[in-house]
Amino acid sequence: MTAPVFPPGRYGRRRSRRAYPRWLVPALVGAVVVAGLAIAGKLYSTYGDDHVEGRVLRYAVVSDREVRIEFEVSGSRETPMTCAVRSRGQDGAEVGRTEFTVPEGDSVITRTVTLATSQRAVSGEAGGCTPAG
Template identity: 45%
Template sequence: MSETHATIAPGAPVFPPGRYGRRRNPGRRRPVLRALLVAVLLAAMGLVAAKLYNQYGDPEYRAEVITYTGITDSRVVVDFRVTLPPGGSATCLLRARAHDGAEVGHTEVVVNAEPGARHATVRHEVPTSARPFIGEVLRCRPAG
C-alpha cells in the first residue's frame, strides 16, 4: 500500500524521498538574461543585414534591358538603361547566355551619366564563345 499525505493535492505525483534527486522550484527563471540574449541576437541580425545591403543592394544603381540584338555565333549587342545618382558613374556587368542557360560570355562596362542627369542609355557588344540566346545586365554598382 502506498503512503499518502494530507498536504499533497489529489492527482499530484508522489515520489519516494531521495530517489530522484532534488526538484527545482518551478518559478525560478531569468527574464533579464533572456531579454539580454534577444537584444544581442537582434543587434547581430541588424549588423548582418546592413553588411549585406551595403554589399549587394544599392537602389540608386538600377539597370533595365531595353533590347538585345545583333545575335551571331560570337556576339550579342545589349541596349540598356541605367539609373544613377545625378552625374554619377557605374560599372555594369553584362552577360550572354545560351539557350540551355549556360553563360557563354560576360563583360563589364563603365557607364557615365551626363552632368545633372539620372539616367544613361548604353549600347554595348558582349563577345561570346558560342551562339547566345539572350543578353542581360546582371548588376550595376558604383564605378571605382
Template identity: 40%
Template sequence: MTEMQTTDGRVPRTADATFPDGRYGRRREAERRRPAVTAALTIVVVLAGLVAAWRLSELYGQNEVSERLLGFDDSVAGQVTVEFEVYKPAGEGATCAVRSRDMAGAEIGYAEVEIPADDATHVVMSYPLAVEGVPNTGEVLRCWQTD
C-alpha cells in the first residue's frame, strides 16, 4: 500500500493534492483587488450622504421661530379663536399657519397670520379664524421667519 494510514484507518489529507483536469470544472483565477476604486467609491458615497444631510437640515432643521398652541374657543358660530404664543428673534417678523378641522378631520378654515417685526422675542396672539362648518379643533401648524 502506497498511502499512509492513521491508526484508526483514515487517510490523511495532503496539501499538494491535485485534481484531474476537467473533472470539477474550470478553476477560477483569483480576482484582482482594486483598493483605490473601493476607497474612491466609499468617499463619494460618504460625501453624497453629508451633502444630503446638510441640505435636509437646512430645509427642515432647527427653526429660529417656534410656536405653541395655548388654546382655542369655538363658542362663536362661524369662527374659532385660536390663541398661541410665538418665540422669534428680536426685530424680525414671522408668519404662522393656523387651521381648524371638523369631526371628520376635514379642514374647514385656514389662514396665515402675520406677526409684525418688533423688538419682542415672545408674542402671544389671539386670532379669530373664520370656518365653514362645525369646528372641532383650532391648530397652529407651524411658524416661519418672514423675510
C-alpha cells in the first residue's frame, strides 16, 4: 500500500517527522521538576520555618535619634539565633536596625534593645530570627 498523493498546494504543507523522540520532553520536564524540588528542600532546611517566633512587645521613642524596643523570642531553638529589630520613620523608610544573638534552648527570652536611629522613629518592628552562623 502506498501513501496517498494530494494535489500540490491544496492542503498546506505537510509536517516533517520530529527530530527527537517523544519521551524526551516529558523526561526533561521531570528532571527539571525533580531538580526544583531538591533545591527547594535544601533552601527550606537552611532557611525554612524553625518554629521560632520573634515579636515586639512594646516600643518607645526615646528621642529624635533613639527608640527602645522590647522584643520576645519564643520557640525551641536547637542552635543560637540571630534576631533583628528595626525602626521606621514617618515616611516609611528604615531609620535604624540592629541584630542580636539569642542562645539555644526552649525558654521564652525577652530583650530590650536601645536602637540608634538616623531620624525620628515612629515604629519598632521585628525583623525576624535566623540561625546564627
